[in-house]
Amino acid sequence: MMSLSCIRILAIDLSYRDTGVCIYDKYDDGTSNVVQTKSIKSKPIGSSFSSYYLARLEMKNTITTINSIFAAWKCDCCIIEMPCFTQSSKSAIAIGLCWGATCYLGVENLVFIEPSALKKWSSSKKGDKKTKVKQEVESRGFLDSNDNIVDAVGIAMMFSDLVSTIKYNETNRR
Numbered sequence: 001m002m003s004l005s006c007i008r009i010l011a012i013d014l015s016y017r018d019t020g021v022c023i024y025d026k027y028d029d030g031t032s033n034v035v036q037t038k039s040i041k042s043k044p045i046g047s048s049f050s051s052y053y054l055a056r057l058e059m060k061n062t063i064t065t066i067n068s069i070f071a072a073w074k075c076d077c078c079i080i081e082m083p084c085f086t087q088s089s090k091s092a093i094a095i096g097l098c099w100g101a102t103c104y105l106g107v108e109n110l111v112f113i114e115p116s117a118l119k120k121w122s123s124s125k126k127g128d129k130k131t132k133v134k135q136e137v138e139s140r141g142f143l144d145s146n147d148n149i150v151d152a153v154g155i156a157m158m159f160s161d162l163v164s165t166i167k168y169n170e171t172n173r174r
Contacts, residue, residue, distance in 0.1 A: 004028050007163065008035075010075040010107070011156035012066060013148045014082055016055070016094035017042055019062050020148030023073050024156035032160050034142055035073070037149045040065050045090060052093060059101040070107045077109035079159050081151060084114050111159075118151060121158040 004027045013020035019042075023035040042058035045051055070078060082099065086092045102112075124132040130147050133154045142153050 007077070008073060008075045009156045009159055010066075010070050010073065010078040011152045011159065012078065012080045013151035013155060014062075014080050014098050014102075015148055016059065016083075016097055017044065018146070018148045019066075020146065020150070020152035021066070021069060022149065022152035022156045023069070023075065024153070024160065026160040026163055030164060032157070034153055034156070037144065037153065038065075038069070039146050039149055045094060047090070055094070055097055059097045060104070063101045063104045067104075067106045075107070077111065077159075078105070078107040079111045079113060079155050081115055081118060081155055082112050113155070118154050118158060121161070122154065 006028070007026045009022075009024040009026060011022040011024060019040040021038040021040060023037075025033045025035055027033075040062045042055070042062060045055045066078075069075075080102070082102075083095045086095055118133055119128070122132040122136040130151070134147070134150050137150050137154045137157065140157060142150075144150050144153070
């Protein structure tokens with residue numbers, strides 16, 4: 001009996017307040033599986049200078065947790081949706097913390113994506129918010145009320161679909 005090979009994906013919806021994490025297995029036979037999900041929460045950022053310093057420590061905890069998950073689960077790759085846009089100065093600081101913290105990721109085969117990639121994958125239109133992403137993820141049998149976890153699962157599914165498309169194209173090119 002032949003054993004299936006597997007790509008283990010660590011998909012992350014990086015956010016200061018609530019980072020969604022998904023460990024996802026993609027098998028050679030086209031099947032896939034959500035292995036585990038997690039939400040990494042941080043305390044709100046205050047408005048004083050010292051609260052920004054403490055927020056840095058919260059983000060350090062998030063990155064340490066991600067590094068631990070990657071190592072413990074022996075993931076083959078890591079896909080991270082990075083926050084890009086903001087409507088307030090406090091949000092801009094939180095986004096800066098996220099971007100800066102990625103310097104301390106000790107993961108191999110790291111891919112950054114912007115939020116629009118997930119929206120395109122789910123055929124979202126302008127103004128759909130997260131509705132279409134959630135619908136696509138739920139249509140594949142995964143249910144969760146945490147939007148950040150749903151996005152992380154969607155990121156894993158999107159990457160899995162890309163791997164399938166590439167393998168299909170390579171097989172049919174011959």
